[in-house]
Amino acid sequence: MTHYIEVASAEGAWTQTLHLPTALPVQRVRHVLTGLARTWPVAAFLPGTADEPVNEVVLYRDPSRTYGTPDTSACDAAVHRLVATTGWTRGAGRGDDAAIVGLGLREGYDAGAREHSPGEVTGHLLSTSATGWRCRVARLVSARLVDHSVRWYAENGVVVRAESRLLPAVGAAARNCAQHRYVVTNLVEQRTYVFQRSPDGGSPT
Template identity: 65%
Template structure:
C-alpha cells in the first residue's frame, strides 16, 4: 500500500491578497482582528515571520471545503475591503503571477506534541530538484471559521512556498516528509484552487 495525495475539494479562480502594515502589530492583535473577520468570511491566512514575532504582512487565500464550500473572489474582495477599513492595513495592488502558492505546516498531523520539522527540510526538497524557480519563507498558518455560532481557530508554524508549476511534485514530497494530512494549492497558472488530502492507494487487485 502506498500513500498519495488526492484532490478532495476545489474551486475555479486563484484568489489571494496581501495586506501590509507600516508598523508591526503584536500577534494577539492580529488574531483578534482575524477572529472578528471570521464572523462574516472564512479566514485562511499566512502570517509571514517566526512564531511570536510581530506581524507586518497578512496573506489571505481561499481554502475550499466540501462541507462549507468556497467563498467567491468577489466575496473575498469585499472581506479585504472590510479588513482594510477596520484596521488601516494597506492591500497590495493585484499582481498577475504564475506558478503555485502553497502553505505547509511543519508539525506532523494536527497534534501539537507531534514531531515538528524545520523550514530548511522543506527547502531541501525543492533544492534537490532545482536551485531556482521557488521561494520558501517561514510563516504562521491560520484559519478561522464560524461553526455553530462560534469561531473555530487553528494555527501552526509552517512555510509558504511560491514555486513554478514544475516543482509541484517536490512540494508534495515535502508535504509527505512533514506528514501533512491536507494542504491547499492556489494554482496561479491554471487559475484554480484545490485541497489535497492523504489517501492510501492499494493498487489493483491481482
Template identity: 70%
Template sequence: MAAFLPGEADDDPVDEVVLYRDPSRTHGTPDTSACDAAVRQLVTATGWTPAAGQANGGVLVGPGLREGDAVGAPEHSPLEVIGRLRTGSATGWCCRTSRLVSARLVDGAVRWYAEVSAVVHAEVRLLPAVETAALSCAQHRYVVTHLTHQPTYVFQQCVSGGLPY
C-alpha cells in the same frame, strides 16, 4: 479565507499578511468576489494597504510543519522543505517561514487554528517537489492556489479504509 503571517513565533511583528482561499468540506471554496469583499473590510478596519500582484504566476502552497493537526505533534524544520524543493530544482521557487492562521465558524462559535508553515511560491512545474515536501512533513491536508487563473484546491491524504482524513 486563511492567512500566512511571515515569521514563526507568535510574538514576531506582523507587517504583512498573505490571504488565501481555504476550501471547506462543508462550504466549498469561497468565490473570489466574497474574498475581495473580506479584504476590503479588513482594509477599512485596519488601515492596511493591499499589495495585489506581487506574486504573479506559479503556485502558492503553505504546507504546515506540524505532523497532522494535533497540537503537540512532532514539528519539522523549514530547512527540510527547502531541501526537498532543491531536489526538484535549484531555481523557480522561494520559501519562507510563516504562521498559518485560519478561523472557521463551527456550531456558532469561531474555531481558530494556527501552526508554523513554510510558504512556497513556485513555478507550476515544481508542484511535484512541493507535494514531496508536504508529505515529508506528514501533512494530511494542504491547499494549492494557482496564481494565474486563481483555482484553489486541497491535497488530502486518506486513512486506511479510504476515508478522507
C-alpha cells in the same frame, strides 16, 4: 507509500497580501482575523516565526467540501471591510508566481506531534531545482464560524511560491512533513484545490 488525492476545489485563484502600517503582536492580529471570520472564512499566512510581530498578512481561499468556498467577489468584499476598519493596505498583485502553497511543519494536527524544520522543505525543493521557487517561514492560520463561535487554528509552517513544474516537489515535501492536507492556489490554471493524505487521512473537511 503515502500519497495525496484532490478532495476539494474551487474555480479562481484568489489571494491578497495586506501590509500593516505598524507591526502588531500575533494575538492582536488573531483578534482582528477572528472578527473578520464572523462574516468570511479566514485562511492566511503570517510571515515570521512563533511570537514574532506581524507586519504582513497573506489571505487566500481554503476550499471545503463541508462548508464550501467563498467566491472571489465575496473575498474582495471581505478585504474591503478589513482595510476600512484597520488601516491595513493592499499589496501588489501576483508578480510572477505560478502557484502558492502553505505547508505546516507539524505532523498532522496533534499539538504534541513532531515538528519538522523549514530547511527540510527547502532541501526537497533544492534536490529538484535550484531555481523557480521561493520558500518563506510563516504562521499558517485559519478562523471559521462554526455553530455560532469562531474556531481558530494556527501552526508553524512555510509558504512556497513556485513554478508549476515544481508542484510534485512540493508534494514530496508535504509527505516528508506528514501533512494531513494542503491547499494549492494555482495562478496559472486559475484554480484552487486541496490535496489530502490517502488512504489513512480521515474525512475531508
